Amino acid sequence: MELNEIMRTNGTCRFYKPDPVSDEILAKVLDAARWGPSGGNRQPLRFIAVRDQKKKTALKNLYLPIWNSYLEGVNAGKNRVGGRAKIIDDADYFANHLDEVPIQLVVCARLDDVHPTDVELDRLSIVGGASIYPAVQNVLLAARECGLGTALTTLLCVVEPQVKALLGIPEDVSTAAMVTIGWPVNAFPKKLTRRPLAEFAFTDHYNEGAIES
Numbered sequence: 236m237e238l239n240e241i242m243r244t245n246g247t248c249r250f251y252k253p254d255p256v257s258d259e260i261l262a263k264v265l266d267a268a269r270w271g272p273s274g275g276n277r278q279p280l281r282f283i284a285v286r287d288q289k290k291k292t293a294l295k296n297l298y299l300p301i302w303n304s305y306l307e308g309v310n311a312g313k314n315r316v317g318g319r320a321k322i323i324d325d326a327d328y329f330a331n332h333l334d335e336v337p338i339q340l341v342v343c344a345r346l347d348d349v350h351p352t353d354v355e356l357d358r359l360s361i362v363g364g365a366s367i368y369p370a371v372q373n374v375l376l377a378a379r380e381c382g383l384g385t386a387l388t389t390l391l392c393v394v395e396p397q398v399k400a401l402l403g404i405p406e407d408v409s410t411a412a413m414v415t416i417g418w419p420v421n422a423f424p425k426k427l428t429r430r431p432l433a434e435f436a437f438t439d440h441y442n443e444g445a446i447e448s
């Protein structure tokens with residue numbers, strides 16, 4: 236598959252077949268993470284592929300209350316969602332069937348190897364993620380190339396201590412995401428709903444010289 240097509244059609248998958256994903260395919264998909272960049276090439280990323288049914292159910296039981304309270308916020312107009320209401324219905328189904336997904340990939344990072352350059356600024360630090368999420372995106376793209384669906388989620392980070400206890404994650408390692416991986420029930424989308432380039436790409440000055448695609 237051509238890279239552009241992989242990127243354009245790699246929507247969040249929330250409906251999975253129960254069919255297993257082989258160790259061989261999983262290894263191929265995760266191997267793509269190795270080629271992601273990281274600050275100083277410190278490579279802080281660690282993965283735990285959760286296949287054990289009891290652990291998958293435990294993670295679902297941790298996820299669901301956070302999802303339900305997020306959903307309450309959406310229904311009350313407090314949490315904003317871009318795009319269609321269908322996202323919410325699909326995400327609700329996903330939350331309630333999270334234990335049926337073949338693999339829950341818990342993404343972790345060794346904090347000593349993350350290099351955030353913006354911690355002294357008087358705002359939310361965002362740079363540390365740059366050593367983690369590009370490699371995770373490689374995994375999403377490699378999975379798509381193999382015909383596997385994925386969903387990148389972060390709600391479980393709210394209950395990081397419980398996730399760490401469940402999976403034996405050491406103190407100096409934090410959780411960064413949980414990616415579900417499996418064979419999709421539905422066909423991949425033909426086109427994702429995204430802003431036009433000109434709305435977020437500028438030349439020489441913020442909000443000026445929009446770059447058109």
Ligand SMILES: Cc1cc2nc3c(=O)[nH]c(=O)nc-3n(C[C@H](O)[C@H](O)[C@H](O)COP(=O)(O)O)c2cc1C
Nearest residue numbers: 245246247248322326329386387388389390427428
């Ligand atoms: C940082 C981040 C956190 C996310 N967390 C969740 C989540 O906890 N649960 C979920 O169902 N989807 C989650 N998503 C998926 C988004 O809802 C999805 O990327 C967005 O709706 C666009 O969907 P599309 O790629 O299918 O168009 C998350 C995505 C990102 C980038």
